[in-house]
Amino acid sequence: MTRTKPKVAFFDFACCEGCQLQVANMGELLLDVLGLIEVVEFREVMSEKGPEKIDVAVVEGSITDKHAIERIKKIRDRAKVLIAYGSCATIGGVNGMKNNFKLDDIRKEVYGDRFNYFDTVETKAVHQVVKVDYFVNGCPVYIPEFVKVLKAALQGIPYEVPDHAVCVECKLNENVCMYDRGVACMGPVTRAGCNSWCINNGNICYGCRGMVSNPNENGAMDIIKKYNIPMDMVINKMNMYNKCREIDKREQKKR
Amino acid sequence: MLYNLSQYVVLKKEDFNGFISDLVKEQKVVAPVAKGCGQFSFEEVKSGSEISIDYIPTILPPKKYFMPRDENIATYDLSNGEDMEPVVEYEKMLLFGVHTCDLAGIQCLNMVFSERPRDLNYLIRKNQITIIGYECNFYCDRFASCRLVHNHSPNGGYDLFFTDVGDRFMIHVNTNTGEELVAKSNLLRKAGEKDFEDLQRVREAKNREFAKNEIPIEHEKIPELFDRAYNSKVWEDLDKRCVACGNCTNVCPSCYCFNMIDEPNLDLKTGRRYRQWDSCQNESFAKVAGGESFRKERGARQRHRYYRKFKYPIAKFSRFFCTGCGRCSRTCMACINLKETLNSLIKEQGMENPEAGKV
Amino acid sequence: MKKLLLKDSKYEIKKSKIIKVTTLTDLEKFFEIELPGGDSLDHDPGQFVEVSILGVGEAPISVSSSPTKLGSFEMVVRKVGRFTSALHQLKEGDEIGIRGPFGKGFPVRILEGNDLVFVAAGLGIVPLRSLINFVIDNRRDFGKVSILLGCRTPQNMLFGDEVAEWTKRLDVNFSCTVDRADPDWKGNVGMITSLIPGVTLEPERTFAVIVGPPVMYKFVIAELLKKQIPERQILVSLERNMKCGLGKCGHCQINGLYCCQDGPVFSYDKIKGVPEAL
Structure with a gap:
């Protein structure tokens, strides 16, 4: 490790800035993190702008217009390492719901009859526009995982997002299964890594971490049928965070 | 008595x-x-x-x-090279x-x-x-x-x-x-x-x-059942149903597979090496560095789990590693039920004995 | 919760030094490792060690040098993932941790006095080299020695200098094939199995030793059986994810066998009825 602290900058695109808030609210841990890095740009906590070259760019939010595409490309050029964090950045997140509609309809709805002044594009996750080196999923990010990824990035080794279901962590936390409570939960198809944060606190899993890479879709259907959950409700729940998954699928097909 | x-x-x-x-x-x-x-x-x-x-x-x-889910087995300090202390x-x-x-x-x-x-x-x-x-x-x-x-x-x-x-x-x-x-x-x-x-x-x-066996087969015949059933259709059925969540192994009292993970502290100099429960049902469990997985299909992974309860430990430890607690069936969202699986295997192999174990 | 330093832990590592690094190909690097105090690893050919980079993790790596080489041991590592990428970043003088050696290696005492056919494909030459060099260093203890080597292209061939030595030796029959040749290549082109029919051997006194990618074993074994080599005299070394090396963690299990303790070297008669082995 070099003696000078790595320069780290935080950026945001279309998002609620909740993940930045999570980082800023890290508490005591933040002091340890700041011992390790030099934060050169972070809109939510400081007004300075960073230097041209940075070591690590931490990017929140999804890419939703042409201006954003240009901006994220510039950030990519400035940074040695790019970390996408939060669902909006890693999987498109709730912004992906825009892709359920025609773009012009969306613009009219939002901007009224002057919609022509405002451009918009299909919502994309960051990796669907530029290369991403590390992913920290979650809405908002789970701080222990964020720290883990940051450490991996500073060590220069990859971080592998767990590719098993949230159920694994949930069972280890000995939560009563939401399905046993008669509530539909996205845990079975959602990637672990959050330590079943939501379910530990009495909520369901909303699928904010994206889907496992090789889900047994037939098996999942059986489960949904067994618990008498309406299919359209499940698809709606899934699409709430994972609509941009279709872009990945489309790209895979092209290849 | x-x-x-x-x-x-x-x-x-x-x-x-x-x-x-x-x-x-x-x-x-x-x-x-x-x-x-x-x-x-x-x-x-x-x-x-x-x-x-x-x-x-x-x-x-x-x-x-x-064997705690996360168990520290060593701490390390890189200040003077690769120094590790097992704990x-x-x-x-x-x-x-x-x-x-x-x-x-x-x-x-x-x-x-x-x-x-x-x-x-x-x-x-x-x-x-x-x-x-x-x-x-x-x-x-x-x-x-x-x-x-x-x-x-x-x-x-x-x-x-x-x-x-x-x-x-x-x-x-x-x-x-x-x-x-x-x-x-x-x-x-x-x-x-x-x-x-x-x-x-x-x-x-x-x-x-507890008058007779819950499943119509003699205790002593179970190893033979599994000798015969390796290529059974039952595993194909489990392949379609299992979602590979790994709950069955996590809740099993005799499953002990683990992974080993290094976690550096924030100084990136010190840290710990720990063992964490792992599951043979996970996609990556039997993968080698080159990416090849030696148990790709979910059905093969389920079969492995059953054989680790009813066959392999017999040779090594002279006992079944299924304790009969029923947790794997109770927890499985896909309703993969150990008793049903055994029943299907027994039926398929023609080894039914309704009076098995009767006192 | 109480915490104790644990003596005699099976997880203890030996703080070792990388004394030489050589880039062999785009993907493979050669490492020479010295244990503390220049101690000998005291391994059998075919055994493996667990290599640690603290903070990154641990991985099983086969020992590529013969136990006749004293003072240090060697390994060759292909960059395929997280751990091996980190290992490739290390330089001469850097430290790594070593546990082991682990597993059952090649049964050299049983091989003595017999003829040997070595079949190595791809990275298989790396662990097999520990036995080949052992045999060459103790050449008079063994009968006829044949080496069959297969690699993807001439550029992928590892240990070119040593291979050149083997081809020159009168007491070693050497043949080689590549999947894809280049204009300078004068040797065989084709699968490694194509070399086997040309080997003359006395099956009852021949041991065949095979190491290569998993897909290869079935085909090579079939060819060797055609040559009437008894099943128990066909030896293979299997690759699995040997995480703990102690027969506990379960990752390397092949049906009822633990590759890290029962293997990685198996004779064909022991595994032919083991469906997950080959």
Whole structure:
């Protein structure tokens, strides 16, 4: 490790800035993190702008217009390492719901009859526009995982997002299964890594971490049928965070 | 059945809370508590009233105390190169209310980790845990198959063992540690003839309840069943249904596979190496560095799980590693049910014997 | 929770030094490792070690040098993932941790006095080299020695200098094939199995030793059986994810066998009825 602290900058695109808030609210841990890095740009906590070259760019939010595409490309050029964090950045997140509609309809709805002044594009996750080196999923990010990824990035080794279901962590936390409570939960198809944060606190899993890479879709259907959950409700729940998954699928097909 | 009078003591039910309170004063006590929706877990208790004594198998078995989900095995410091210090972390505790299926699970783990090369982390920790067993006089639910694997009645593995005989508990004292607990308590009395008659009566009723194998096959024939069923269609069916969530192995009292992970502290100089429960059901479990997986299909992974319970350990440890607790079936969202799987295999292989194990 | 330093832990590592690094191909690097105090690893050919980079993790790596080489041992590592990428970043003088050696290696005492046919494909030459060099260093203890080597292209060939030595030796029959040739290549082109029919051997006194990618074994074994080599005299070394090396963690299990303790070297008669082995 070099003696000078790595320069780290935080950026945001279309998002609620909740993940930045999570980082800023890290508490005591933040002091340890700041011992390790030099934060050169972070809109939510400081007004300075960073230097041209940075070591690590931490990017929140999804890419939703042409201006954003240009901006994220510039950030990519400035940074040695790019970390996408939060669902909006890693999987498109709730912004992906825009892709359920025609773009012009969306613009009219939002901007009224002057919609022509405002451009918009299909919502994309960051990796669907530029290369991403590390992913920290979650809405908002789970701080222990964020720290883990940051450490991996500073060590220069990859971080592998767990590719098993949230159920694994949930069972280890000995939560009563939401399905046993008669509530539909996205845990079975959602990637672990959050330590079943939501379910530990009495909520369901909303699928904010994206889907496992090789889900047994037939098996999942059986489960949904067994618990008498309406299919359209499940698809709606899934699409709430994972609509941009279709872009990945489309790209895979092209290849 | 032969009883040795001097090995038994009696606790009146009205003194139960007092007995637990006395234990709590001495050490950490862990016992089954209710979690709602008919589910239970082993947790630390401070009084007898927190304990759900009539519980069905807890979400996680007591293995979580013997081989914790995350277990530090070393700490390291890179200030002067690759310096690592192996460590063991342990805690003195008393486990109260362990059913016979879970006692069997602990016995399985003991065998695995005592086999050479021995696992000192496990063996040191296990010696710090006192175990009080608790007898099931009735079936917990339709998922259990403890009779099939001969785990419905006690086969050792405890310091004290409680049996509910009506208005009091008959307690078998099995070890010196158990004797010391008895000596410390002033709520226990020596067992008399009447107590034995009642214990006998309870056991006879239990024999009627657990009258034959839950699955129509003789205990001794199970290895043969699995010898024959490796290429069974049943595994293909499981392949379609399993979602590979790994819950079945995490909740299994005799599953012990683990991963090893390094975690640096924020100084990036010091850190820890720890073991974490892993599951053969996970996609990446049997993958080698080059990316090739040696158990790609979910059905093959499920089959592996069954063979690790009913076939492989027979050769190595001369016992089944299925404890009959039913947790894997109870927890499976895809309704993969151990009893149904065995039934299908038995039917397919023409090995049905409806009277198997009848007393 | 109490914490104790644990003596005699099976997880203890030996703080070792990388004394030489050579880039062999785009993907493979060669490492020479010195244990503390220049101690010998005391391994059998075919055994493996667990290599640690603290903070990154641990991985099983086969030992590529013969136990006749004293003072240090060697390994060759292909960059395929997280751990091996980190290992490739290390330089001469850097430290790594070593546990082991682990597993059952090649049964050299049983091989003595017999003829040997070595079949190595791809990275298989890396562990097999520990035995080949052992045999060459103790050449008179063995009968006829044949080496059959297969690699993807001439550029992928590892240990070119040593291979050149083997081809020159009169007491070693050497042949080689590549999947894809380049204009300078004068040797065989084709699968490694194509070399086997041309080997003359006395099956009852021949041991065949095969190491290569998993897909290869079935085909090579079939060819060797055609040559009437008894099943128990066909030896293979299997690759699995040997995480703990202690027969506990379960990752390397092949049906009822633990590759890290029962293997990685197996004779064919022991594994032909083991469906997950080959």
